[in-house]
Amino acid sequence: MAQVEVRGLRVRFGDVQAVCGVDLTVPGGTGVALVGRNGAGKSTTLRVLAGAQPATSGTVIICGHDIEREPEAAKARVGYCPDVGGLIPRATAWEHLQLAARLRGLPATWSDRAAELLERFDLAGAADRITAGFSHGMGRRLSVVLAALHEPDVLLLDEPFDGVDPLGVEATLEEIGRARSRGAAVLVSTHLLDLAVQACDQAVVLRRGEIVAAAPAAELSGPHGAEHYRSLLG
Amino acid sequence: MPTPVTGRGGSGRGATTPGPWRCAWALLSLRWRMVRKRRHRIGLAVAGLLALSLLGLALPLSQHLPPGADPETALALAGAIFFAVAAIAPLAAGGGYQLFPPDQVAGLAVTAPTMVRSSVLLTPLNLAWYAQTVGLVTLTFALHTAAGATLALLALIAAWVSAATIVGQAIAWTIAGVRRSSRGRLASWVLLALVIGLVFFGRSQLLNSVLAGPGRLIALTRNGQLQPALTAAALLTVLAWLGIKVADRACAWTIHRRTLGTQAGPTDQQFGRRSAPATPYRALLRSDRASVWRSAPLRRGLLVLGLLPAVAAGLARLDWPSLALLPAFVGSGAALLFGVNAFCLVGGGAVWLSTIPQNHRLTLYSKAQVMFETTGLAVAVGMSGGLLRARFSPDRISVAATLASVLVATTLVMASCLRLSVVHPHRADLLGSRDTPAPPGAMALYAARLTALAGIPAAAFSIFARLQVGWPVLVSAVLLLTWAGMSIRGTIRRWDDPMVRANVAATVASG
Numbered sequence: 001m002a003q004v005e006v007r008g009l010r011v012r013f014g015d016v017q018a019v020c021g022v023d024l025t026v027p028g029g030t031g032v033a034l035v036g037r038n039g040a041g042k043s044t045t046l047r048v049l050a051g052a053q054p055a056t057s058g059t060v061i062i063c064g065h066d067i068e069r070e071p072e073a074a075k076a077r078v079g080y081c082p083d084v085g086g087l088i089p090r091a092t093a094w095e096h097l098q099l100a101a102r103l104r105g106l107p108a109t110w111s112d113r114a115a116e117l118l119e120r121f122d123l124a125g126a127a128d129r130i131t132a133g134f135s136h137g138m139g140r141r142l143s144v145v146l147a148a149l150h151e152p153d154v155l156l157l158d159e160p161f162d163g164v165d166p167l168g169v170e171a172t173l174e175e176i177g178r179a180r181s182r183g184a185a186v187l188v189s190t191h192l193l194d195l196a197v198q199a200c201d202q203a204v205v206l207r208r209g210e211i212v213a214a215a216p217a218a219e220l221s222g223p224h225g226a227e228h229y230r231s232l233l234g
Numbered sequence: 235m236p237t238p239v240t241g242r243g244g245s246g247r248g249a250t251t252p253g254p255w256r257c258a259w260a261l262l263s264l265r266w267r268m269v270r271k272r273r274h275r276i277g278l279a280v281a282g283l284l285a286l287s288l289l290g291l292a293l294p295l296s297q298h299l300p301p302g303a304d305p306e307t308a309l310a311l312a313g314a315i316f317f318a319v320a321a322i323a324p325l326a327a328g329g330g331y332q333l334f335p336p337d338q339v340a341g342l343a344v345t346a347p348t349m350v351r352s353s354v355l356l357t358p359l360n361l362a363w364y365a366q367t368v369g370l371v372t373l374t375f376a377l378h379t380a381a382g383a384t385l386a387l388l389a390l391i392a393a394w395v396s397a398a399t400i401v402g403q404a405i406a407w408t409i410a411g412v413r414r415s416s417r418g419r420l421a422s423w424v425l426l427a428l429v430i431g432l433v434f435f436g437r438s439q440l441l442n443s444v445l446a447g448p449g450r451l452i453a454l455t456r457n458g459q460l461q462p463a464l465t466a467a468a469l470l471t472v473l474a475w476l477g478i479k480v481a482d483r484a485c486a487w488t489i490h491r492r493t494l495g496t497q498a499g500p501t502d503q504q505f506g507r508r509s510a511p512a513t514p515y516r517a518l519l520r521s522d523r524a525s526v527w528r529s530a531p532l533r534r535g536l537l538v539l540g541l542l543p544a545v546a547a548g549l550a551r552l553d554w555p556s557l558a559l560l561p562a563f564v565g566s567g568a569a570l571l572f573g574v575n576a577f578c579l580v581g582g583g584a585v586w587l588s589t590i591p592q593n594h595r596l597t598l599y600s601k602a603q604v605m606f607e608t609t610g611l612a613v614a615v616g617m618s619g620g621l622l623r624a625r626f627s628p629d630r631i632s633v634a635a636t637l638a639s640v641l642v643a644t645t646l647v648m649a650s651c652l653r654l655s656v657v658h659p660h661r662a663d664l665l666g667s668r669d670t671p672a673p674p675g676a677m678a679l680y681a682a683r684l685t686a687l688a689g690i691p692a693a694a695f696s697i698f699a700r701l702q703v704g705w706p707v708l709v710s711a712v713l714l715l716t717w718a719g720m721s722i723r724g725t726i727r728r729w730d731d732p733m734v735r736a737n738v739a740a741t742v743a744s745g
Contacts, residue, residue: 050589053281056731071732075591085582085743089663090528091521092505097584102510103590124289128504130528132665146586 001064002027003077003154003185004049009058011044011209018044020209021058028153028183031176031200033217035193037233042189043083044114049187050080063153076104079152083159083189086143090162092122093142096131097149105151106234117145131132136163141171148175155179155186161195173199193229197221205232240273251468254347261333261352278675283680285364292368293384296375304722309373315546316366316395323360324353326532326538328667330403331356331411333674336634336666345487350403352479354702357399359678361685367395386463393470400607404484410667411488429547439688455536495549502539514592518600526572526580530667535571539564540612542617553625553630555699557617560638564616566684567692568609572664573651574680575671576601584697598729602693602722609644614651617650631707635699638711642695643688649718650687652725656734659741 003025011019019041026032034042047053048060051071060067061076087096094114101110118124118201121141131139144160176186176199190196196203197217205213213232220229252260269275324330330353357363375392412418511517526532543564547557572579579601580587588599617640628636660672670677691714698707728734 047585050256052585052588072591078300078589080586080589082585082743085580086586088521088525088579088587089665090525092582094507095505095521095524098510099517099521100590103514103592128507129502130505132663133502139388143586185403212426 003063004047004187005059005061006049007054007059009045009048009060010056011041011048011053012056019055019207022206022209022211023212024204025184026121026154026187026202028185030202031186031188031217032185033196033200033203034206035187035191035196035203035220035229036206040090040206042206043158044209046080046158046187046189049154050078050082050156051075052080052082076135077153078156079147079150079154080156081140081143081147081158081160083162085139086146087131087134087139090130092128092130092193093118093134093145094127096142096146100146100149101157110149113151114145114149117148117175117214120174121145122167137165137168140164141168144172144175148179151184153177153184157185157186158189159190159191160188162192169195181214193197193220193226196227205229207232207234235326238283245699254336254345254351257345257348258351258355261339261348262582265333265673265675268673274675277679281679282372285358286347287568289368289371292371293375296372296400301671309370309377310367311384312366312373313394313398316363316370317398317402319355319360319362319366320399321405322402322538322542323362324357324403324406325357327406327411327566327670328534329353329407329485330668330669331360331674335662335669346489347482349489350481350485353403354478356674357403359674359681361678361681363399370395371396381636386467390463390467390470394472395636397474397477400474400481404477404481407481407484411484411491414488414491424508474596507671515596515600518596519603522579522604523607526604526709529572529664531664531669532571532608534667536608536612539571540566540615543616547616547620548623551623551625552620552637555630557624558632558635558639558696558699559689559692560617560620561613561640562688563685564613565609565643565647568612569605569647569651569684570671571608572676573605573609573647574654574677574684575658575660575662575742576605576651577659577738578654578662578664578671579604581743582743584743587733588739589694594735595726595729598656598726600651601655602648605648606644606652609647610640613640613644629702630700631704632699634704635707637697638707639692639695641692642714645715645718647684647688647692649721649725650684652722653728656725656738659738661742718719 002025004024006022006024009019009022009024010017022041022045024032024045034045044053047155048055048065049062051067054068060074063077065074065077067074088099094190097114097118098111100106103115107123115124118127121144121146123142125139126134126138131142134142138190140160140162143162144157147155147157155176157176164172164204173195176188179186186200188199188216190195190199197220200217203213203220204211204217205219219225266275269278303553316437330350332349333352333356358367371391374387409422413422508520543560547560552560577584588594658672658676660676662669662671664671677737691710694710695707698704698710
């Protein structure tokens with residue numbers, strides 16, 4: 001059974017059709033990169049998969065749970081890093097982790113996992129500072145940590161590399177690799193094609209809310225891949 | 235915070251920097267254009283016309299003051315209160331009101347003089363300032379009964395109001411700058427303690443005479459004589475011009491002293507770890523409480539809203555029936571700090587939080603509880619001054635009316651704020667010391683709505699206490715609390731809709 005199954009997904013905001021009939025199947029252990037221009041529908045698709053945005057029509061099944069009918073069960077299997085913000089301004093990094101652990105009902109060992117993630121993402125020294133004082137890159141790294149804390153079956157990362165330093169990028173790629181190796185489905189939305197190719201084995205190109213191409217990520221690497229990608233953007 | 239630029243000069247090859255008034259006007263126009271919905275624009279326009287009409291009613295009202303009223307003393311007191319409001323209200327907003335959060339206009343290099351002028355232009359949206367202006371105009375016309383000098387008097391009032399407002403802003407910016415250092419903060423606390431001491435240890439006469447000084451200037455032009463009024467107006471205009479120059483410098487100085495960019499408060503401060511909360515609800519509650527008490531504008535606002543009415547009520551030595559009015563004004567003011575857009579407490583974290591499996595109602599209940607706690611605290615502090623120095627000992631009906639007013643005002647305000655938070659969310663993170671939970675126009679409408687909602691029942695309770703009738707207090711309290719309960723229930727049902735929750739999360743987390 002695929003971890004993520006999307007059928008005929010449509011999302012409309014007033015007169016704007018953000019997603020128009022997306023079909024997607026992501027088996028466990030697979031990494032899929034969602035790429036495309038601004039406004040292509042990548043973030044909206046991930047928001048629907050995370051349960052943050054109801055779909056106008058279509059079906060989204062997460063690990064066998066319909067996100068509309070069983071939102072709690074589906075959300076429990078997902079870890080999500082939003083594209084903007086994603087953090088409570090006046091809560092510390094540790095308080096974010098504590099809140100997530102309590103709301104998700106994680107066992108007491110969560111703090112060991114949290115400490116380890118903070119160390120790997122070079123945030124241990126800033127764990128007790130409020131996130132309003134974080135740089136953009138630090139905020140992105142903490143969002144990835146929060147998404148990965150409970151070792152979800154579906155990891156959704158929206159622009160996780162945006163403004164992140166090379167060490168942070170390395171830590172994020174490592175976490176994506178670990179998630180895939182334990183059988184999680186990973187979806188990454190990014191504008192950084194090289195990193196998308198490194199992180200994922202499949203790539204899906206979106207244009208104006210529709211999937212215009214789906215291929216092995218390696219096909220988008222190198223000068224020829226980049227040229228092909230540009231032609232798909234239209 | 236935008237880079238402060240105090241001098242004149244070109245901003246590029248061949249470019250001429252427009253004056254600060256033009257820049258402020260351009261920002262104001264942009265803010266107006268950002269009111270996208272036609273019905274919102276109409277609402278704001280109607281509210282503006284209504285406000286002007288009420289000001290126009292001051293002339294006929296002045297002819298119907300209660301017998302035995304002494305307009306000269308009242309005018310001096312009104313002038314003093316106006317001046318206090320003009321200086322303290324922008325101080326609560328971190329020095330001055332802002333049209334846009336700093337990060338939204340960072341690329342526009344908004345200068346300190348532009349910030350001062352846009353703050354001055356926004357002042358009429360402050361309900362306390364507006365109410366004092368209406369009172370001042372009414373009392374001035376009551377005092378000057380001679381015919382033929384109406385225009386001169388109007389010019390005088392306009393000059394007085396402008397000068398007091400601008401000087402108030404200069405003072406507020408200066409105090410905001412002084413408070414950027416630990417010594418300055420200490421000095422401001424000592425000054426506050428001194429004022430409270432003067433009030434509560436029987437030296438309020440001294441404070442009264444100091445504050446009432448500016449108000450007496452208007453009284454100089456009694457009997458509506460033309461020449462003294464015009465001379466005073468001219469002098470006040472000069473004072474306003476000087477005031478704005480001082481405010482420009484004070485604002486630039488204050489911004490220069492901010493070493494943490496747009497952040498207000500110690501963002502690099504380490505907070506100790508506490509044990510994990512026992513339940514998910516307590517975890518949410520702890521997070522929301524921290525969001526309130528770690529925010530500079532919220533802490534400062536709650537302090538001002540609590541202490542200012544306490545000091546004023548102490549100075550005025552209100553009787554018990556009048557005390558029943560206080561909770562409405564303090565409660566609605568406290569709710570304006572964050573309650574009208576309660577989900578801004580989680581700011582950018584709203585979308586992430588919405589993806590965590592939990593009972594979605596808990597997030598709403600947590601906001602409601604924090605709102606109830608903070609509003610209740612501000613009301614309790616605000617009432618304390620009046621209770622300690624109230625004239626006459628209380629009777630049972632007055633105590634019941636005051637208690638009913640506290641409970642009804644706090645609950646009605648909370649019910650209305652919950653509804654506004656769910657139906658009209660705004661993007662606001664309340665990080666800067668001048669940040670507000672909604673844009674200026676919306677804040678003005680919310681202020682009017684909440685003041686009317688809590689003020690009318692409070693006025694009724696006050697009248698019942700004065701007439702010494704007990705049963706209407708109980709009946710109206712029960713009816714109003716039931717109404718508030720129904721409103722809260724309706725809001726909870728609305729919150730159950732996933733589309734509504736998604737809209738709230740996306741809006742408060744945007745940017």
